Amino acid sequence: MARIWTDEDTDPTPQDGGYEKDVGEVTSVARPLRGPLGLAVFWIGVVTACAHIYLNTFGTMAELRFAALHFGLFGLLCALLYPLYPARSRTGRRVVLGVDVVLGLLCLMTTAYLFLYEDAFYDRGMAFDTWDWIVSGVALLLAMEFARRSSGWLIPILIMISLSYAIWWGPWVDGVFHFSGLSAEVMMMRTYFTGDGLFGPIARISYSYVAMFIIFGAFLVRSGAGDFIIDLARCAAGRFVGGPGLVAVFGSGLMGSISGSAVANTMSTGVITIPLMKKAGYPPRFAAGVEAAASTGGQIMPPIMGAGAFIMANYTLVPYVDIVALSVLPALIYFLSVGAFVRVEAIRQGLTAQAPEDGKTFRTVMKEGWHFLLPIGVLITLLVQGFTPTYAAGISMAAVVVASWLSPHRMGPRAILEALSDGARIAATMAILLVAVGVVVAVISTTGVGNTFSLMINDWAGGRLWVLLILVAIASLVLGMGLPVTAAYAVLAPLSAPALNDLMMADHIVQAIAAGTVPEQMAMTIGMLLPEVAGSLGQPMPLAEAEQLWAQISTLPGNFTAGLSEQLVDASTVAMTLLAAHLIIFWLSQDSNVTPPVCLTAFAAGAIAGTKPMPTGFMAWKIAKGLYIVPVLFAYTPLVNGTWPEQLEVFAFAVLGVYAFAGTFQGCLESPLRWYERLATGAAALLLLWPHGTLPIHAAGAALLALAVWLSWRRKA
Structure with missing residues (x-):
C-alpha cells in the first residue's frame, strides 16, 4: 500500500516502500519517500494512472503522442523514485535529488516538445534543426539512464551497440552482417519522431496493455485479494500430503498472475508460504526452491499472464484472448510439475496431511471472499465478448471497487487513490524498459x-x-x-x-x-x-x-x-x-529467474528461508524444469496447433511424464524408489514426454500408473 511519508517518520523499511523496492524482475535501490517528495510521488502516480486509464478506455490521442506522454510521465516517476546514485550524506542526497528533479522535468520537456513541434518538423520536410537534435538526443539519453537505474547497464549497452552499428560500423562489417548504414539524422528521426523507435510498437504495448493490467493488479492487491488467494490455497490444498507446499504452488501461481513480477510475488507470498513449509517439515532450501519456481510460473498463468503475452499478440497478430486460452493447459502442466516435486518430497520426508491451523474451511473462505472473483469474471467476460483488453481492464478496476463494497474492507476514495499510485509506481520501471527496448527492436527490423x-x-x-x-x-x-x-x-x-x-x-x-x-x-x-x-x-x-x-x-x-x-x-x-515459436521463446525467457548464476527470484526466496543463494538457485532450477519441458512439447506435439482432443491427450501424458520426472530426480514416487525402479520411472518419463508414436506412450503411461499403485500399497503396508 502506498504511504505518504512525513518529516516525523523514521527511515522506511523495505516493506514500506523504502530503500529496497522490487521493480519488475529486478531489485533497485529506491529513494525514501518522505514529506513533500512522498506527496509529490503519490500524486504524480495518481495523475499518471488516471491519464492511462482515461486514454485507454474513453479518450483518444494519436499513438505517437500517447507514447511520448507515457514516456514523460513514467520517466518523471522513475527519476523521483530511483536516485542517480545512492549518496551517503544528507547533503549528497539533496544534491542528487535536485539533479533527478531536473532530469524528470527534462523528460516531460521532451514530451511537450513533440506535442508542440511535431507538425513543424514535417512542414519543413523532416529536416533536423538544432533543437530537434538536442531534444531527441536528451530523450534517448534519458531513456538509457532510467533503464540503467532499473535493470543495470545491459539495455543502454545494447542501445549504443545497435545505433552505432546502424550509423557507423555496419558498413565496415564483412559477411552476412554487412549493413550499408544510415545517417545519424535519419536514425534520430526514426528514434524520436516516428512510431519505430522510442515511441514504436513496444511503447504502444507498454502504454496500453502493460500499464493497464499492472494498475488492475494493484487494485486487486489493495482490495485484499492477496489474503483471499492464500486462504483459498490453504483450504484447497492444505489437507493433501505435502499441503503447505501445494499452498505455495497454488497461491503463488495465482498471485503471480496479477502481480506482474516473479520477484515481487516471491517477496509477498514467500513470507507466508516458506515458513509454513519449513514448519511442516520441508528442508528450508527445498521450501525456497518451491516458492521461487511457483512465483516464476505466475508470468505464464492465465487469465492475465505477464506483460510478454501482450507483446506476443502484437508480434504474431493472434488475439490476446486466444493466447490466454491456449496457455491454460501448458500452465497447468508447469504447476503440476512443481506440485509433483512437492508431493514426492513430502512422501520422501515422511510428511503427512495437515488441516489448516486457523480452522477455516473452503466454504468459510468463499463466503468471506467470493466477491474477489467478480472482477476476474468481469475481465474474462469482457474479453470473450470481444472488448479490447485495455477497455476490459479499465472496467474491471471499477468492478474491483464495487466488489470491495461487499466486504468489510470497502475501498473508499483514499484506497482508490492509493491503488492508482501503487499501480503507477510499480509500472514505472517496466514502462521505461519497454520504451528503451523499442530502440533495439527498431534497429533489428531496420537493418535486417x-x-x-x-x-x-x-x-x-x-x-x-x-x-x-x-x-x-x-x-x-x-x-x-x-x-x-x-x-x-x-x-x-x-x-x-x-x-x-x-x-x-x-x-x-x-x-x-x-x-x-x-x-x-x-x-x-x-x-x-x-x-x-x-x-x-x-x-x-x-x-x-x-x-x-x-x-x-x-x-x-x-x-x-x-x-x-x-x-x-x-x-x-x-x-x-x-x-x-513465440511461446517457446516466451517460456524459455522465464528461466533466468531460477537458473544460476543470476536467479533473482531464487535469491529472494533464499533470503526469506535463510539459505545460501547459489544452492537455492540450483534447487529452484531443478524444481522449475517444466520451463524446459513445455517448450519441447510446443515444438514437437500438437499442444498448441492441434484439436482439443489432441491437446488434451498431450496434456494427460505430459502430466504423467512430469510426475515420473519428479520421482526420478527425487528418488521417490509414492514410496522411496529402488535403483531399478528409478531407472524405470526415468525411462517412462522420457517415453511420455518425447513424441514418437502412440503405442510406446500408452504403454509407458499404463506401466507408470501400475508402478504408482504398487508403490502406494507398499508405503501403506
Whole structure:
C-alpha cells in the first residue's frame, strides 16, 4: 500500500516502500519517500494512472503522442523514485535529488516538445534543426539512464551497440552482417519522431496493455485479494500430503498472475508460504526452491499472464484472448510439475496431511471472499465478448471497487487513490524498459539483423529443431541475466522466432508430402525445376522419403518454398505454428529467474528461508524444469496447433511424464524408489514426454500408473 511519508517518520523499511523496492524482475535501490517528495510521488502516480486509464478506455490521442506522454510521465516517476546514485550524506542526497528533479522535468520537456513541434518538423520536410537534435538526443539519453537505474547497464549497452552499428560500423562489417548504414539524422528521426523507435510498437504495448493490467493488479492487491488467494490455497490444498507446499504452488501461481513480477510475488507470498513449509517439515532450501519456481510460473498463468503475452499478440497478430486460452493447459502442466516435486518430497520426508491451523474451511473462505472473483469474471467476460483488453481492464478496476463494497474492507476514495499510485509506481520501471527496448527492436527490423540472425542460427542448427531449441535456451538465459523476462523476450523474439517457425513449418510440409497432398500443378512445377524428384510427389510415401524430398525442394528459392507452404498448410496451422515459436521463446525467457548464476527470484526466496543463494538457485532450477519441458512439447506435439482432443491427450501424458520426472530426480514416487525402479520411472518419463508414436506412450503411461499403485500399497503396508 502506498504511504505518504512525513518529516516525523523514521527511515522506511523495505516493506514500506523504502530503500529496497522490487521493480519488475529486478531489485533497485529506491529513494525514501518522505514529506513533500512522498506527496509529490503519490500524486504524480495518481495523475499518471488516471491519464492511462482515461486514454485507454474513453479518450483518444494519436499513438505517437500517447507514447511520448507515457514516456514523460513514467520517466518523471522513475527519476523521483530511483536516485542517480545512492549518496551517503544528507547533503549528497539533496544534491542528487535536485539533479533527478531536473532530469524528470527534462523528460516531460521532451514530451511537450513533440506535442508542440511535431507538425513543424514535417512542414519543413523532416529536416533536423538544432533543437530537434538536442531534444531527441536528451530523450534517448534519458531513456538509457532510467533503464540503467532499473535493470543495470545491459539495455543502454545494447542501445549504443545497435545505433552505432546502424550509423557507423555496419558498413565496415564483412559477411552476412554487412549493413550499408544510415545517417545519424535519419536514425534520430526514426528514434524520436516516428512510431519505430522510442515511441514504436513496444511503447504502444507498454502504454496500453502493460500499464493497464499492472494498475488492475494493484487494485486487486489493495482490495485484499492477496489474503483471499492464500486462504483459498490453504483450504484447497492444505489437507493433501505435502499441503503447505501445494499452498505455495497454488497461491503463488495465482498471485503471480496479477502481480506482474516473479520477484515481487516471491517477496509477498514467500513470507507466508516458506515458513509454513519449513514448519511442516520441508528442508528450508527445498521450501525456497518451491516458492521461487511457483512465483516464476505466475508470468505464464492465465487469465492475465505477464506483460510478454501482450507483446506476443502484437508480434504474431493472434488475439490476446486466444493466447490466454491456449496457455491454460501448458500452465497447468508447469504447476503440476512443481506440485509433483512437492508431493514426492513430502512422501520422501515422511510428511503427512495437515488441516489448516486457523480452522477455516473452503466454504468459510468463499463466503468471506467470493466477491474477489467478480472482477476476474468481469475481465474474462469482457474479453470473450470481444472488448479490447485495455477497455476490459479499465472496467474491471471499477468492478474491483464495487466488489470491495461487499466486504468489510470497502475501498473508499483514499484506497482508490492509493491503488492508482501503487499501480503507477510499480509500472514505472517496466514502462521505461519497454520504451528503451523499442530502440533495439527498431534497429533489428531496420537493418535486417533479425532475418540474418535467424538464418545464421538455422544454419548452425543444421535443420535440427532440438539443436535450435538449445541455442535459443542459451540465448534467453544470457539475456535474462541482465534483463527482466519481458524485455528479454521482446529482444529475442524478432531474432529467433523466424528460425523456429521455419523449422516447425518444415515438419508440417514434410507430413503433407508424406500424405500425398501436393497439388498436381505444384508437383509438375517442382518436377521441372528438380527433375530428380519428378513423379515422386502427389502420392503417399514413407515419412523418411518425404524428408529426403523436402531436403531437395528446400534448396529452391525462398519465395517458392513459401508458396509451397501456403498451399500445403492451412492458414490456421500457419498462425498457430508461429504462435508456438513465440511461446517457446516466451517460456524459455522465464528461466533466468531460477537458473544460476543470476536467479533473482531464487535469491529472494533464499533470503526469506535463510539459505545460501547459489544452492537455492540450483534447487529452484531443478524444481522449475517444466520451463524446459513445455517448450519441447510446443515444438514437437500438437499442444498448441492441434484439436482439443489432441491437446488434451498431450496434456494427460505430459502430466504423467512430469510426475515420473519428479520421482526420478527425487528418488521417490509414492514410496522411496529402488535403483531399478528409478531407472524405470526415468525411462517412462522420457517415453511420455518425447513424441514418437502412440503405442510406446500408452504403454509407458499404463506401466507408470501400475508402478504408482504398487508403490502406494507398499508405503501403506
